[in-house]
Amino acid sequence: MSRAGGPLLFSERARRLPATTPFVGPEAIERQSGLPCRARLGANESVFGPSPRAVAAMAEAAAASWAYGDPEQFALKAALARHLGIEASHITVGEGIDGLFGLLVHLATAPGDAVLTSHGAYPTFNYHVAAYGAVLHTVPYRGDRQDLDALLDRARALRPKLLYFANPDNPTGSWHEEADIRRLIDGVPEETILVLDEAYGDLAPPTSLPPVDLLRPNLLRFRTFSKAYGMAGVRVGYAIGQPEAVRQFDKVRNHFGVSRIAQAGAVAALADQDYLRDTVRRITAARDRLGVIARSAGLVPLPSATNFVAIDCGRDGAFAKAVLEGVLRRGVFIRKPAVAPLDRLIRVTVGRDEDLALFAEALEGALGEAGGA
Amino acid sequence: MSRAGGPLLFSERARRLPATTPFVGPEAIERQSGLPCRARLGANESVFGPSPRAVAAMAEAAAASWAYGDPEQFALKAALARHLGIEASHITVGEGIDGLFGLLVHLATAPGDAVLTSHGAYPTFNYHVAAYGAVLHTVPYRGDRQDLDALLDRARALRPKLLYFANPDNPTGSWHEEADIRRLIDGVPEETILVLDEAYGDLAPPTSLPPVDLLRPNLLRFRTFSKAYGMAGVRVGYAIGQPEAVRQFDKVRNHFGVSRIAQAGAVAALADQDYLRDTVRRITAARDRLGVIARSAGLVPLPSATNFVAIDCGRDGAFAKAVLEGVLRRGVFIRKPAVAPLDRLIRVTVGRDEDLALFAEALEGALGEAGGA
Structure with missing residues (x-):
């Protein structure tokens, strides 16, 4: 050996x-x-x-942090569900979107499986793809935007396990309108999970985001407290999807990974719209x-x-x-x-x-x- | 399809x-x-x-948490290195030992690979083993202690990728003396990584822990701020090993996963011995x-x-x-x-x-x- x-x-x-x-x-x-x-x-x-109310809640939670945070994140999921108008069973919470991406690649791919993204899109997603031995395929940007139609064409030929798309996009800042995103959602092969990264969604024009309850078995939408909520250093992101997809994360996640402080801070931040x-x-x-x-x-x-x-x-x-x-x-x-x-x-x-x-x-x-x- | x-x-x-x-x-x-x-x-x-100083540091860091935490955890690793009398290159930090266990199984096993532990030992380790498709083998407890010699015998026959051993042990509370642990370290097959879980090490009799600078290429020692430091809800654990082993974690970890608050709290806690x-x-x-x-x-x-x-x-x-x-x-x-x-x-x-x-x-x-x- x-x-x-x-x-x-x-x-x-x-x-x-x-x-x-x-x-x-x-x-x-x-x-x-x-x-x-x-x-x-x-x-x-x-x-x-962050909201001063979130800061106060986190300071209070710091003193209570001898105890593990709730592994089911019950209060935070309930607050998110109320805020978004969906069910708690549609939500999984993780240590930022980055952490959730790692779990998703773990859950959705085997070594050698194809994953599709745009050339130059979010590198941390690609990092996790490489870590699990999946194979990244890319489509070029076009006019400094992700090329939605080219991605769809390629996905239909490639049948990847995951297709990454950010709306709004990083690093260009561009966005697509809701009708385009609906076309993407409807056009993705049924065995491909569409990874719709909406990290900047709170900052997007209302015309760009489909309603939050627009869900499909093969759609996961990722959101975060790191950007508009100003809590990047706290580490709270979440994914929205149908319960069957969301439940998969429970099989592999670090159950106590979202800290007590993070959960308390996110609940308080949500309450301060x-x-x-x-x-x-x-x-x-x-x-x-x-x-x-x-x-x-x-x-x-x-x-x-x-x-x-x-x-x-x-x-x-x-x-x-x-x-x-x-x-x-x-x-x-x-x-x-x-x-x-x-x-x-x-x-x-x-x-x-x-x-x-x-x-x-x-x-x-x-x-x-x-x-x- | x-x-x-x-x-x-x-x-x-x-x-x-x-x-x-x-x-x-x-x-x-x-x-x-x-x-x-x-x-x-x-x-x-x-x-x-936690130490009141750690609570104060975390409250202060909460207000600064618009910024991501240092992905290299420079200050925390430097403080740990000083405290332990080792180099920062011997340390990797993660979202609790649980999070590090997930990364380790990811790094060290392929589906079907053998992993060895005691029947009834820490379930979260086993959970990650299952998640990566590795195969768990177990040796019974003996006299309400992990059976060190039986584990060594089995490891020599099985040549597992990982061998889990906790000192002190959870759920029994038992411990082994340093001489036994040295025997374990020296007796493990060279292609097996010994996962030495020292989560409760701060509470152990000094006669039970080998010096922290006793390291081997195939030894990783896991410690945490969750137990004696009273910071379970904060999520900071670390692994100590030779630089080549420790560096592997950088290939797959969630680089911003250890929050700004957690890093500040752990540094302050260390300073309050x-x-x-x-x-x-x-x-x-x-x-x-x-x-x-x-x-x-x-x-x-x-x-x-x-x-x-x-x-x-x-x-x-x-x-x-x-x-x-x-x-x-x-x-x-x-x-x-x-x-x-x-x-x-x-x-x-x-x-x-x-x-x-x-x-x-x-x-x-x-x-x-x-x-x-």
């Missing part, structure tokens, strides 16, 4: 997985560069923060301001239905990378897509006026250095 | 997994029975709670008191190096089940092992004086009804 280098510990698949992962946080950039992060605009967090509406207004205003900053610098902001703006730097990926690095060197944390043709974009999360002012200044400096604008 | 009942969604293995899971929390018991839980002594939590020592003293005193209660009721408490006591009800599993149910009906949440010969035990977590008084009263009533003592 041995060979050079010692015995074969871990599975063959695990040994073949890459040791590096694409998750470089601002803390790591700070540690590597030695520069403090002056504005954190790279992870699509909401600097406007005034705060959510106010945050959405602030995000929308900051998004407009980001567009103005981009245009003032001679760049083109893409339309966005999210809490970030993808800015077209107007040349190739190498130029956008130079701009990105110039902005980072000035202590402003932003990101950019890695693959063409999206790699000519930089992606900037909205922030407070002071954050955006720092970005505007950094962008000007970076463009000057990179020889642009 | 279809058959009666619709298309085949989810994998064949997932469809075969049981829909019910063994995680019934006190909240669910309350909801099902309609009785309020007067004393929560069934989940081996620490009612003495006075509080930990005081908690361990309170747990030890309460454990002695639980022993007195058991003996006063005519039952036999097993020796324990944990924050719970397994009490031998002296007859068969049916009798112990009647005792358990009588105690539960009186609003005192405790648990019992499900499989023989451990099923004649009830398992009671230590508590404050008032919790233990409620248990003593409930036990007396339950024994009276069950016709015992």
